[in-house]
Amino acid sequence: QSVLTQPPSASAAPGQKVTISCSGSSSDIGKNYVSWYQHLPGAPPKLLIYENDKRPSGIPDRFSGSKSGTSATLAITGLQPGDEADYYCGTWGDYLTALWVFGGGTKVTVL
Amino acid sequence: QVQLQQWGAGLLKPSETLSLTCAVSGGSLSGYHWSWIRQPPGKGLEWIGEINHSGSANYHLSLESRATIALDTSKNEFSLRLNSVTAADTAVYFCARLAFWSEYCHDIWGQGALVTVSS
Numbered sequence: 001q002s003v004l005t006q007p008p009s010a011s012a013a014p015g016q017k018v019t020i021s022c023s024g025s026s027s028d029i030g031k032n033y034v035s036w037y038q039h040l041p042g043a044p045p046k047l048l049i050y051e052n053d054k055r056p057s058g059i060p061d062r063f064s065g066s067k068s069g070t071s072a073t074l075a076i077t078g079l080q081p082g083d084e085a086d087y088y089c090g091t092w093g094d095y096l097t098a099l100w101v102f103g104g105g106t107k108v109t110v111l
Numbered sequence: 112q113v114q115l116q117q118w119g120a121g122l123l124k125p126s127e128t129l130s131l132t133c134a135v136s137g138g139s140l141s142g143y144h145w146s147w148i149r150q151p152p153g154k155g156l157e158w159i160g161e162i163n164h165s166g167s168a169n170y171h172l173s174l175e176s177r178a179t180i181a182l183d184t185s186k187n188e189f190s191l192r193l194n195s196v197t198a199a200d201t202a203v204y205f206c207a208r209l210a211f212w213s214e215y216c217h218d219i220w221g222q223g224a225l226v227t228v229s230s
Contacts, residue, residue: 002155032215033215033216035215035216035217037156037217039156043223044205044207044220044221044222044223045156045205045207045217045220046220047216047217047218047219050210050214050215050216050218051214051215051216054214056218086155088155088156090156090216090217092215093158096172097171097172097173098158098171098172099158099160099161099169100146100158100161100209100217101158102148102155102156102157102158103155104155105155105156
């Protein structure tokens, strides 16, 4: 069972918007930056968002992140078939169990 | 640009030791931390542990009795050893760079390596 809680699935039609939530606690998300990763089958995870809402070079602005309190959200607008993947949030953990924690992952389906 | 290339034995028997190595090219080990992360079949990502450029390591509490992460600065590599493996250790294992002092994320990943534990 993951420390960070994500919905197992999300879906939307092409061109539409999908949002993915990531819920944690005051020990992790509440006091640390959140990052988001896209994981396509057969490939390594790819960094999409860091420091809650920043995009690395090359990541389109269709991907956006936000954080409020102990929760974070990834939004994907203008959904494309190539966006069908698993998405994970991650942040620093409580340092007692794990220095770093991931969410359980959300499978995004483009209808 | 920095790239990570990983390798290691892919098929192990129960009780054997898992050994993986990750080579860093296009950059130095200095200034970053270096993680190992795994994904069991049908499950999500699980952080195993990390090591800094000085060789100090941290592990997930559930694995710290069996895991060892080491650094070889002369080869610009880091490694993971996990002893006494069981079927539950079957997973795709990834090495990744952890931007510890800024960005605070795993920004570069190795290609992944499937490790299967089976008798």
